[in-house]
Amino acid sequence: xxxxxxxxxxxxxxxxxxxxxxxxxxxxxxxxxxxxxxxxxxxxxxxxxxxxxxxxxxxxxxxxxxxxxxxxxxxxxxxxxxxxxxxxxxxxxxxxxxxxxxxxxxxxxxxxxxxxxxxxxxxxxxxxxxxxxxxxxxxxxxxxxxxxxxxxxxxxxxxxxxxxxxxxxxxxxxxxxxxxxxxxxxxxxxxxxxxxxxxxxxxxxxxxxxxxxxxxxxxxxxxxxxxxxx
Numbered sequence: 371x372x373x374x375x376x377x378x379x380x381x382x383x384x385x386x387x388x389x390x391x392x393x394x395x396x397x398x399x400x401x402x403x404x405x406x407x408x409x410x411x412x413x414x415x416x417x418x419x420x421x422x423x424x425x426x427x428x429x430x431x432x433x434x435x436x437x438x439x440x441x442x443x444x445x446x447x448x449x450x451x452x453x454x455x456x457x458x459x460x461x462x463x464x465x466x467x468x469x470x471x472x473x474x475x476x477x478x479x480x481x482x483x484x485x486x487x488x489x490x491x492x493x494x495x496x497x498x499x500x501x502x503x504x505x506x507x508x509x510x511x512x513x514x515x516x517x518x519x520x521x522x523x524x525x526x527x528x529x530x531x532x533x534x535x536x537x538x539x540x541x542x543x544x545x546x547x548x549x550x551x552x553x554x555x556x557x558x559x560x561x562x563x564x565x566x567x568x569x570x571x572x573x574x575x576x577x578x579x580x581x582x583x584x585x586x587x588x589x590x591x592x593x594x595x596x597x598x599x600x
Contacts, residue, residue: 375489376467376555377415378459379405379436380452381475383424387584392422392475393430394588397595401582402427404478406434412485415471421455457562460555467555472564477549478591479578479600488552491570499557501570503548505579514541548574549581 381402385391393400402420409415420431421439423446428438445455456472469492471485484503492501509515514535516527526532535541551564558564577594580587594600 374467375415375417375469375471377409377418377471377473377485378456379409379418379420379431379473379475380455381420381422381424381427381431382441382446383422383427384446384448386448388582388588390424390426391582393427394582396478396582396588397592400430400434401478402431402475403434405473405475405480406431406436408480408482409471409473409485410435412482414485414489416467417465419459420475421459453558453563456564457558460558470553470555470558472551472553474549474581476582477580478582479580480549481578484550484572484574484578487572488550488570491572492552492554494570497568498570499554499561499566499568500564501552501572502564503550503572503574503579504545505548505574505576507544507546508576509538509541512541513544545571545573546579548572548579 381392388394392402409418418436419439420436421441422428423441432438488501492498514532517524518527553564557566
């Protein structure tokens with residue numbers, strides 16, 4: 371059976387920085403519920419799956435509108451590539467899809483429009499195998515400003531390039547991952563990655579690219595949400 375679009379949320383229980391991070395309350399709401407709500411409100415996803423190894427996460431995700439896939443134990447470790455988790459699910463499933471969204475439960479500022487815009491981007495040209503939201507790199511974190519410690523000295527990582535791109539205006543425009551990934555189904559089966567080129571894009575702005583990794587991210591998010599700045 372072929373369906374059009376799958377939304378896949380990987381949410382294992384073994385997070386280290388924050389215990390059970392994927393269901394940690396943000397302004398009183400379990401973290402994973404934000405991305406689930408945005409996915410459902412987009413109205414373009416035919417099936418929404420939460421892949422987890424944890425019963426508490428499974429219960430909250432199910433109550434919020436997800437179907438649950440209890441991932442194999444060998445795919446629940448710290449070093450497992452999430453792309454491998456998606457491919458494993460697809461190969462076990464009796465259903466096929468045209469497109470698959472990878473939805474990170476740690477991206478609570480996802481909006482329904484992100485799904486719609488990314489789907490439009492990948493459909494804009496047949497050459498695209500994947501698509502991703504991206505966001506500008508802040509100047510202080512630009513590659514040309516990065517340092518390394520070598521021989522007990524601090525040095526620029528790209529010392530020669532910095533001689534050319536020595537100020538903000540001259541530096542090339544770089545981006546980092548935003549908050550959402552999309553792939554054609556056949557690309558995942560054949561190549562096993564959401565980063566396969568050619569890749570379409572949609573630019574989003576801070577703070578919607580915030581990814582919850584530690585307690586400081588939680589504090590920043592709650593301040594933004596309470597001030598309606600998110």
